[in-house]
Amino acid sequence: MLWTIISILLGLWVLGLIFDIAGGIIHVLLIIAAIIFVVNLIRGRSSGAR
Numbered sequence: 001m002l003w004t005i006i007s008i009l010l011g012l013w014v015l016g017l018i019f020d021i022a023g024g025i026i027h028v029l030l031i032i033a034a035i036i037f038v039v040n041l042i043r044g045r046s047s048g049a050r
Helices: 002-019 023-048
Strands: none
């Protein structure tokens, strides 16, 4: 699920860069997706070490 969201946001971000569509909104969504991804990686590693 998380990978799907990240893929969609990356695709929209690239389209926004190419066609200059809603640049600010897409960049904010991409940053939010990156933060969620990093938090998920940290939680996954910490719970896997137990």
